Amino acid sequence: MNPSPTRFAALTQTQLENWVGQARVYALTGRLPDYIPLLAQAEAQRVAVAIRSLDGHGYFAGERDQPFALMSVVKPLLLLFLLETSGWDAVFDRVGIDPSEQSFHSLAQLNVDRGFPRNPMLNSGAIALAAMLPGAKGADRCEALRVWLNQASGSRFVLDQAMLASVRSLRNEANRAIAEVLLRAESIDHVETALDTYNHICCLSGTAADLAQVGLLLAQPNAPTQPVHQRAVNALMLTCGLYEASGRFAVRIGLPTKSGVSGALLSIVPGQGAIACYSPTLDATGNSIAGLFLLEQLTQTLNLSVFG
Numbered sequence: 001m002n003p004s005p006t007r008f009a010a011l012t013q014t015q016l017e018n019w020v021g022q023a024r025v026y027a028l029t030g031r032l033p034d035y036i037p038l039l040a041q042a043e044a045q046r047v048a049v050a051i052r053s054l055d056g057h058g059y060f061a062g063e064r065d066q067p068f069a070l071m072s073v074v075k076p077l078l079l080l081f082l083l084e085t086s087g088w089d090a091v092f093d094r095v096g097i098d099p100s101e102q103s104f105h106s107l108a109q110l111n112v113d114r115g116f117p118r119n120p121m122l123n124s125g126a127i128a129l130a131a132m133l134p135g136a137k138g139a140d141r142c143e144a145l146r147v148w149l150n151q152a153s154g155s156r157f158v159l160d161q162a163m164l165a166s167v168r169s170l171r172n173e174a175n176r177a178i179a180e181v182l183l184r185a186e187s188i189d190h191v192e193t194a195l196d197t198y199n200h201i202c203c204l205s206g207t208a209a210d211l212a213q214v215g216l217l218l219a220q221p222n223a224p225t226q227p228v229h230q231r232a233v234n235a236l237m238l239t240c241g242l243y244e245a246s247g248r249f250a251v252r253i254g255l256p257t258k259s260g261v262s263g264a265l266l267s268i269v270p271g272q273g274a275i276a277c278y279s280p281t282l283d284a285t286g287n288s289i290a291g292l293f294l295l296e297q298l299t300q301t302l303n304l305s306v307f308g
């Protein structure tokens with residue numbers, strides 16, 4: 001059976017390359033994060049975009065072989081894995097489903113919520129969920145997630161050891177304070193292991209093609225993942241994936257989207273495919289400037305919004 005063409009079929013290579021060219025200019029208006037030394041050294045004008053469509057096509061432009069760490073883009077993937085392996089109740093006993101107006105590493109939000117993370121797209125939620133991964137140590141737990149992601153999707157994520165060393169080289173007081181509140185609320189049972197696991201999974205790394213590929217787990221009706229889990233992850237990406245800017249981009253882009261502080265961005269186009277962008281400079285919220293620009297061009301031109 002030949003799957004019917006998707007909305008991406010209208011895309012031309014010239015169009016995609018033109019947008020990447022414009023995106024490189026926008027990238028200069030953003031800032032590199034300064035709290036992870038290797039991310040601070042990234043080349044500001046690197047831009048990559050990869051699209052995988054459900055009819056089996058791939059569309060690529062920019063530095064397609066450039067690997068990058070997923071950072072917070074791992075959060076929806078962690079959530080999907082745990083929903084599939086531990087089940088709905090175990091996951092949502094540990095983390096909420098409501099959006100937050102606070103930044104991704106907000107301790108104030110966690111304190112207001114008495115140690116119950118508001119959603120899985122915040123650091124607090126992901127640190128609490130990372131503690132559910134099977135295995136004794138951060139490295140084993142990360143490996144369990146990595147192997148599952150690669151087997152389920154055919155992507156080829158690896159652990160970026162240099163990035164992990166860089167993450168560890170500066171103490172992240174915000175994440176540590178979050179983990180201590182989680183410990184007191186009995187959401188995690190060990191601060192060091194939970195942080196170490198979280199740091200490991202943030203350093204899973206791949207190309208834009210790998211990221212788009214894994215996105216198909218959330219886009220296709222007969223993926224190896226359960227539709228009810230896909231729906232939950234997509235809804236949380238739409239409402240919480242771009243942190244406090246999520247509402248605005250739900251209107252402007254209209255796709256479940258998750259960003260990471262490395263400049264990674266993943267958007268799901270349910271029933272059509274997945275889009276991955278990479279460009280390391282960020283806006284004030286911590287979202288990739290050029291990545292969001294590319295997504296806006298794609299969604300508006302190809303009419304990709306889930307809201308029609």
Ligand SMILES: NC(=O)CC[C@H](N)C(=O)O
Pocket residue numbers: 070071072073104105123175199202259260261262286
């Ligand atoms: N927004 C992000 O990508 C956050 C991930 C990063 N490792 C941190 O904890 O700060």
